Amino acid sequence: MERYGIPQISTGDLLRDNVGRGTELGLAAKAIMARGELVPDELMYGIVATRLREADCRRGFVLDGFPGQPPRPDGLMHFWQKRSLTIKRGTVRRL
Numbered sequence: 001m002e003r004y005g006i007p008q009i010s011t012g013d014l015l016r017d018n019v020g021r022g023t024e025l026g027l028a029a030k031a032i033m034a035r036g037e038l039v040p041d042e043l044m045y046g047i048v049a050t051r052l053r054e055a056d057c058r059r060g061f062v063l064d065g066f067p068g069q070p071p072r073p074d075g076l077m078h079f080w081q082k083r084s085l086t087i088k089r090g091t092v093r094r095l
Contacts, residue, residue, distance in 0.1 A: 006060040014047050015039065025050065 015033075018026025025047050029039045044066065052061060 004060065006062065007056050008062045008064050009048070009051055009057075009066075010064040011044060011048065011066040014051055018047055023050075 015026070015029055019030045019033075020026070025043060029043055029047070032039050032043070048063070048066060051057070
């Protein structure tokens with residue numbers, strides 16, 4: 001991602017960062033993970049959307065490992081549309 005000057009965004013990194021900083025979303029995720037449950041998609045969408053609003057994402061970004069399996073891509077797009085966030089162009093590649 002260095003070559004293009006865009007961040008690679010990993011949900012695992014985002015979760016650790018939000019939990020570590022004690023954000024509202026991070027604390028909600030921490031409580032869920034403490035019960036041994038998976039963080040629900042809607043909460044992850046919020047964590048990802050918050051990160052994508054940062055200045056370094058304006059030129060683009062790579063979501064690493066997210067949204068993953070269907071129906072997450074559609075859910076993520078719906079989440080963004082409800083909040084008037086737009087994606088100019090997207091591509092999905094599985095490696």
